[in-house]
Amino acid sequence: MTKTQPDDPHLAHAAAWSALGVQHAILARAMPVVRHDLAGMLTIMRMGTVVLRRRVAAEASSGAGPSAAAGESIATQLDQLEEHLASLSDSARRLRHWDLGGPAKPEPLAATAELAHALAYPLLAMRGLELALGSPEQSLPSAPAPQQPMLCLLLGAIHILAEDPDPIPACVRVVAAPEGPGLRVQAEGQAADAPPATPAPGMPVLDAAALERLARHLGVGLRHGPGWFEIEAPAAAPAPAAVPPLP
CATH class of the missing domain: 3.30.565.10 (Histidine kinase-like ATPase, C-terminal domain)
Structure with missing residues (x-):
């Protein structure tokens, strides 16, 4: 067994690595929340896209063009998708805190x-x-x-x-x-x-x-x-x- 001296150069960065390990343990507890938010928004957006695609296809197959009510419904769904995109973007921005430096502002x-x-x-x-x-x-x-x-x-x-x-x-x-x-x-x-x-x-x-x-x-x-x-x-x-x- 090698005896380690207090001034061993191999331990010069041991304190920093130990502190970063603590930081990892802390942020690891938050990762499931961020992952859930990202996955949840993606699932909702995927379902909304499927519904929107079917509605547009149904209107196109009718040959009469979209009605005013259908157009309003599609616009509402597009607004919802935009809100989900904004929420997804906010969740993705939280991942900055997993960088070693993190946001400096x-x-x-x-x-x-x-x-x-x-x-x-x-x-x-x-x-x-x-x-x-x-x-x-x-x-x-x-x-x-x-x-x-x-x-x-x-x-x-x-x-x-x-x-x-x-x-x-x-x-x-x-x-x-x-x-x-x-x-x-x-x-x-x-x-x-x-x-x-x-x-x-x-x-x-x-x-x-x-x-x-x-x-x-x-x-x-x-x-x-x-x-x-x-x-x-x-x-x-x-x-x-x-x-x-x-x-």
């Missing part, structure tokens, strides 16, 4: 929380858990922050709290952080009848230590305690310097 924290809700809610709902945004006393902050690191850490915090078996929370809530721009994720109540989370085969359990490693890699402040996480909004990357004009 700052987005409002409230928008990032809404995206995290869309990606995490179906998995929690299958176990009867609630995922709530904001509180009656305070809305989510609108301060802009780079979306990719916030989204990964936010999803990680949501799933860690939801997968905690002792106790299983009835609700995971995302609210504004009490200090500075950021978001707080907290467990509320107890779901006595909820089934435990079922980890994917070969996927290690997410825990606070893993999320801390990812936060350090992303350069984002993270605090946590029993039943809660607080994620500081990272500063936006500086804009590239303008290229001076040629003389």
Whole structure:
């Protein structure tokens, strides 16, 4: 067995690879939701296209040309197909977050929380858990922050709290952080009848230590305690310097 020294050059990137493994484990939990949205919209569009093709063929075979009612019905179906295409496009754009860098453009924290809700809610709902945004006393902050690191850490915090078996929370809530721009994720109540989370085969359990490693890699402040996480909004990357004009 080879003894590894602390300054072994082979371990120079071990921390980064470990953090990326945590990021993969977090995003892997959201992939079934994106896949379902894409497949569902494609199925609906395929069925709508079949119905539309049959209707057009029936009108053509009649020899009398399409009636006003038939034309209106076809126009309605085309509008529906356009809506489905827009939804399909939105789902496809979510795949940007599976890139290592992810979207660099700052987005409002409230928008990032809404995206995290869309990606995490179906998995929690299958176990009867609630995922709530904001509180009656305070809305989510609108301060802009780079979306990719916030989204990964936010999803990680949501799933860690939801997968905690002792106790299983009835609700995971995302609210504004009490200090500075950021978001707080907290467990509320107890779901006595909820089934435990079922980890994917070969996927290690997410825990606070893993999320801390990812936060350090992303350069984002993270605090946590029993039943809660607080994620500081990272500063936006500086804009590239303008290229001076040629003389």
